[in-house]
Amino acid sequence: MLYAGFMSAALPSFPQPEESLGTPPVLDVGTASDEPCLRADAARNRARLLEAASRLIAEHGAAGVTMEAVAAAAGVGKGTVFRRFGDRTGLLLALLDHSARTLQADFMGGPPPLGPGAPPVDRLRAFGLAVLYRYVEQLDLQLAAQPEASRRFAHPFQQALQTHVTMLLRQIRPGADCELLAHTLLASLDPALISHLTRQRGMPLERLEKGWVDLVARVTGTDV
Amino acid sequence: MLYAGFMSAALPSFPQPEESLGTPPVLDVGTASDEPCLRADAARNRARLLEAASRLIAEHGAAGVTMEAVAAAAGVGKGTVFRRFGDRTGLLLALLDHSARTLQADFMGGPPPLGPGAPPVDRLRAFGLAVLYRYVEQLDLQLAAQPEASRRFAHPFQQALQTHVTMLLRQIRPGADCELLAHTLLASLDPALISHLTRQRGMPLERLEKGWVDLVARVTGTDV
DNA sequence: AATGAAACTGGACCGCAGTCCGCTTAGGAT
DNA sequence: ATCCTAAGCGGACTGCGGTCCAGTTTCATT
Numbered sequence A, B: 001m002l003y004a005g006f007m008s009a010a011l012p013s014f015p016q017p018e019e020s021l022g023t024p025p026v027l028d029v030g031t032a033s034d035e036p037c038l039r040a041d042a043a044r045n046r047a048r049l050l051e052a053a054s055r056l057i058a059e060h061g062a063a064g065v066t067m068e069a070v071a072a073a074a075g076v077g078k079g080t081v082f083r084r085f086g087d088r089t090g091l092l093l094a095l096l097d098h099s100a101r102t103l104q105a106d107f108m109g110g111p112p113p114l115g116p117g118a119p120p121v122d123r124l125r126a127f128g129l130a131v132l133y134r135y136v137e138q139l140d141l142q143l144a145a146q147p148e149a150s151r152r153f154a155h156p157f158q159q160a161l162q163t164h165v166t167m168l169l170r171q172i173r174p175g176a177d178c179e180l181l182a183h184t185l186l187a188s189l190d191p192a193l194i195s196h197l198t199r200q201r202g203m204p205l206e207r208l209e210k211g212w213v214d215l216v217a218r219v220t221g222t223d224v
Numbered sequence C: 001a002a003t004g005a006a007a008c009t010g011g012a013c014c015g016c017a018g019t020c021c022g023c024t025t026a027g028g029a030t
Numbered sequence D: 001a002t003c004c005t006a007a008g009c010g011g012a013c014t015g016c017g018g019t020c021c022a023g024t025t026t027c028a029t030t
Helices: A040-060 A069-074 A076-085 A088-109 A120-137 A139-144 A156-172 A178-186 A191-200 A204-218 B042-059 B068-076 B077-087 B089-111 B118-139 B139-144 B154-170 B176-188 B189-200 B205-220
Strands: none
Touching: A040 A069, A040 A076, A040 A088, A069 A076, A069 A088, A076 A088, A088 A120, A088 A139, A088 A156, A120 A156, A120 A191, A120 A204, A120 B154, A139 A191, A139 B139, A156 A178, A156 B068, A178 A204, A178 B176, A178 B189, A178 B205, A191 B176, A204 B176, A204 B205, B042 B068, B042 B077, B042 B089, B068 B077, B068 B118, B077 B089, B089 B118, B089 B139, B089 B154, B118 B139, B118 B154, B118 B189, B118 B205, B139 B189, B154 B176, B176 B205
């Protein structure tokens, strides 16, 4: 592809045990956590696959992650990859899962201003910046993991963001169409847009930050 | 890859002659209108391909438009389709070309409030609604014609929208980061988002309209 | 320990987007 | 009318995402 560079998963958390046999990579491959309970062999293969995928990304960029290559690198059949992750998007999203959960935990239960305790406007401002940082940090992967248009908003994590923003907006502008407004705000944080602005247009991150802060101020009717 | 730059530069073009082809399609299959001058056989094939594509869409929906099917239906080889339109997205975009040009002509040189003559805020409001209507009207095709993430904003027509909104914003809020703000506003009109809101969420069009009007009011600091 | 069935596996298979390259043809120049 | 060459052509080919299904493995039950 075009840009070789890539960022390894950039997850804040971790100390993982050294890799030995079926365990952990750079990316947190954590527990399935939504998959109720995997059969032992399935769990082992899942871990192998995620590990292989993150290695391939590190080596060849997100574009180099073909399903066959991942399967081969993990020493399993291609069908297994699809059974476990549904499709390519599902695999890539799984790689981002830990980071997504961390963010979600932060804005739902972490310390202010992101978490509860701060005024809603402050939380909203902090929320956008947090999302922005996360996306910028993982831009290539975020881009590659972008599902097809019609499913983009259906993913549970996306819905969680949506719900959270809606909730904050309701506290700030009870009279407004907060659901719709939330979608609008989130649309301005779209990874594809961020990528375009920073790469094609060369806008520095600070400009995007200011843009978000200004947008929030305007939309909520508060001062910058 | 340098496929002939088939799409237009962003210059205003004018109402094209009425199209009369076999089917009276919603879609215009009109003349190339910008391609310097195609060899006779190439021009003929181009027309055949567009006609075939629009027929296939009518029959099987946008998803049924495979490059091979279009080529076969038009009685040409597959390579010809790619040579002419670059890729699938290019073909679908070409089908939308006339409608795009019309809109562009309208907001650049048409009657107010869309065209020049009305106050910038009114123009901006009208602009968003016009875009909204156009997208809703052609949702499936717009969705299918959505290029891969990294190219979404690179298309000349998209740039034209961007430039126009930026220009209007500069007249309304000279101090603001109008370029960035323009991207934000346009992001809220993304076909994928519109599709999600209207189809998955079941929001009626009127709600989206109100949303846009409200957003414009907020962002420009004017009254609703 | 034996058993049965659900869960899992892997690789052959399919359809489609996109590339390649040798052949054909349009159409200007002479 | 003839020639010349760039433009156009088409279909074989590649690579990938995704499906399918016959065979294998796990594990709860007895």
